[in-house]
Each structure stands twice: as C-alpha cells, then as structure tokens.
Amino acid sequence: MAYSDKVLDHYNNPRNVGSLDRTSSSVGTGMVGAPECGDVMKLQIQVNDATGIIEDAKFKTFGCGSAIASSSLATEWLKGRSVDEALMIKNTDIVNELSLPPVKIHCSVLAEDAIKAAISDYRKKQGSEVATPVAQTVA
Amino acid sequence: MTCWNCGAAEPARFCVSCKALQPPVPEYFAFFELAPQLALDEKDLQQRFYGLSRKLHPDLFSRKSPAENEHALEATAVLNDAYRTLRDPIARALYVLKLEGLDVGEQSTKDVPPELLEEVFELNMALEEARMGDADALAQLPGFRVRFEAMRAETDLAVAQVSTAWDATHAKQALTDLRGHLNRRKYITNLIDKTNVPDRV
Numbered sequence: 651m652a653y654s655d656k657v658l659d660h661y662n663n664p665r666n667v668g669s670l671d672r673t674s675s676s677v678g679t680g681m682v683g684a685p686e687c688g689d690v691m692k693l694q695i696q697v698n699d700a701t702g703i704i705e706d707a708k709f710k711t712f713g714c715g716s717a718i719a720s721s722s723l724a725t726e727w728l729k730g731r732s733v734d735e736a737l738m739i740k741n742t743d744i745v746n747e748l749s750l751p752p753v754k755i756h757c758s759v760l761a762e763d764a765i766k767a768a769i770s771d772y773r774k775k776q777g778s779e780v781a782t783p784v785a786q787t788v789a
Numbered sequence: 790m791t792c793w794n795c796g797a798a799e800p801a802r803f804c805v806s807c808k809a810l811q812p813p814v815p816e817y818f819a820f821f822e823l824a825p826q827l828a829l830d831e832k833d834l835q836q837r838f839y840g841l842s843r844k845l846h847p848d849l850f851s852r853k854s855p856a857e858n859e860h861a862l863e864a865t866a867v868l869n870d871a872y873r874t875l876r877d878p879i880a881r882a883l884y885v886l887k888l889e890g891l892d893v894g895e896q897s898t899k900d901v902p903p904e905l906l907e908e909v910f911e912l913n914m915a916l917e918e919a920r921m922g923d924a925d926a927l928a929q930l931p932g933f934r935v936r937f938e939a940m941r942a943e944t945d946l947a948v949a950q951v952s953t954a955w956d957a958t959h960a961k962q963a964l965t966d967l968r969g970h971l972n973r974r975k976y977i978t979n980l981i982d983k984t985n986v987p988d989r990v
C-alpha cells in the first residue's frame with residue numbers, strides 16, 4: 651500500500667518523540683492500544699496549569715506507519731492549544747490531513763483516543779489536587 | 790427454504806427428493822454439521838473435510854446443470870475457508886467471537902486493560918533498545934524471544950482452558966475472557982516478530 655507524502659514525512663521524521671515526567675501533576679499520559687493489530691501508543695501533554703494551554707506534547711508509538719504519523723501529527727497540533735480545544739481534534743481531521751486510506755482509519759482513531767486519554771488523565775490529576783486544601787500547603 | 794431445482798421443502802446439502810446440490814450454508818460450523826464449539830475434535834473435523842471434499846468434487850458435477858456447477862464451486866470455496874478457519878484453535882476462537890458478536894476487530898481501545906498496555910509498552914521499549922544497541926545488546930534478542938514464547942505458551946494454555954469452559958457453559962463471561970487472552974496473544978506475537986536480529990547496512 652502506498653503511503654501519502656505526509657505520512658512518509660512524519661514516519662521518517664517523527665516530531666516530538668519521547669516522554670514527559672509522568673509523575674508531574676501538569677502532565678497527562680494516555681496509553682492506548684489497538685488489539686486487532688497489536689499496536690500500542692503513548693501520548694503525553696504538559697499543560698500550563700494557570701492558562702490551561704498545552705505547552706509540550708510527546709509520543710512514542712510501536713505500530714504501523716499510519717499510527718506513527720497520526721500520533722506525530724497529533725502532538726504538533728496539540729502544542730499551543732487549550733485543553734478544551736485539544737478535545738475537539740477528531741480522527742477525521744487526521745485522516746484528511748494525512749490522506750489515510752479506509753483500512754488505516756483505525757490508526758487515526760488510536761491517536762484521537764490517546765489525546766482523550768491524556769487529557770482525562772491530566773484532569774484527574776488536577777481534580778485530586780484541588781481536593782487538597784491550598785491554605786495548608788502554602789502556610 | 791425450498792430446493793432451487795425441484796421446489797421440495799427443507800432440502801439438506803443435497804435435496805432429498807431430486808438430489809440436486811443446494812447453495813452452501815455460509816456459517817462454517819453448520820457447513821460441517823457441527824454446533825459452534827471452541828475445543829473441537831480436530832481429527833473428526835479432518836474426516837468431515839475429506840468426506841465433503843469427495844462429495845463436492847467438481848468432476849462429479851461435470852454433467853450437471855450450470856446452476857448446480859455454480860453451487861459446487863461455491864460449496865468448495867466455503868469448504869476450504871471453513872476448514873482453514875476451524876482447524877486452527879486461534880482462528881476458530883476468533884471466528885466464534887465474531888459469531889457471538891464479540892468481534893476482535895470491533896473493540897474500542899477501552900476494551901484493553903491498561904496493565905496489558907503498560908506491560909507491552911515496556912517490553913517494546915526494552916526490545917527497541919536491544920535492537921538499536923551494539924553487539925552486546927543485540928545478543929539479548931534470542932533471550933527476549935524465549936521469554937515471549939513462554940508468555941505465548943501460557944496464553945495458549947489459558948485459551949484452551951477458557952475454550953473448554955465455554956463449550957460446557959456457553960457463559961458470556963468465558964467469551965469475554967477468551968477475547969482478553971487473544972488480545973494479549975496478538976501483542977505477544979507482534980513482540981516475537983520483532984525479536985529477529987535486524988539487518989544492518
């Protein structure tokens with residue numbers, strides 16, 4: 651199957667490969683997998699707690715070229731967006747941008763799920779943080 | 790259902806009244822006149838396969854009508870697909886899951902337990918490091934392979950156990966467990982494939 655130029659570009663020069671400090675409360679981690687092909691993807695976001703803007707995003711994907719390209723593109727799109735804006739990224743946007751063929755749509759779904767999982771992890775951390783009375787920690 | 794040739798009611802594989810071959814049943818177990826089952830007797834299946842291969846041999850239809858020839862071709866195609874699928878325990882399990890509406894291909898990522906993903910991710914990281922490393926690192930690859938193969942053997946055992954359980958009870962839970970084991974197996978198989986020493990330019 652022929653990959654589009656954009657897929658090849660991301661595949662050969664993946665952007666933002668790596669990892670962020672998983673234990674940090676400003677970092678959300680999404681780990682997702684597609685069982686029918688046995689691929690796995692980790693995507694992380696670093697959020698500025700004050701502004702709610704995603705300042706950094708990293709990924710590591712063990713999978714097909716389309717999954718690598720989808721997650722690489724996703725990290726590019728995530729940087730500079732607010733968390734709410736990030737939630738609006740749909741797998742169809744990725745499909746269109748990378749011209750993925752129908753058999754590769756599930757690879758883009760993986761990327762969308764990874765974004766959602768990272769954000770929900772971040773929000774969970776923030777939520778539990780809010781539960782700690784601020785006054786005590788400051789004093 | 791009536792016979793396409795003579796209109797007799799309830800035809801079997803061959804019409805009871807005019808003996809014409811009927812279009813094949815598409816469901817694999819039914820095609821072999823078996824009930825859906827996970828732990829089936831593979832010898833018995835093989836016998837059924839040989840028996841049907843003889844009955845459906847194209848030579849037997851050379852002087853029959855084009856319509857019946859067509860059914861013979863269709864039936865042979867189903868026969869081969871059905872045999873290939875049902876004789877292999879993993880392909881058979883995947884097929885049963887599909888029949889029961891738990892198609893592995895239609896799972897969402899949320900159906901995969903996070904621990905499995907974490908484990909697979911870590912193993913992939915370690916494997917990648919070994920593959921990209923120097924000769925010493927590459928020398929670890931066979932060790933990885935042995936370890937992954939042991940993991941796969943464990944999974945196969947679990948598949949066999951839950952297969953017997955489902956045949957006895959037809960409990961939905963057994964199928965969900967089965968799917969979990971097959972997911973894990975797929976991940977492990979991918980890892981095994983990556984343990985070949987990479988060609989260096």
Ligand code: FES
Pocket residue numbers: 684687688689713714715716717754756757760
């Ligand atoms: S084939 Fe598995 S994610 Fe693309």
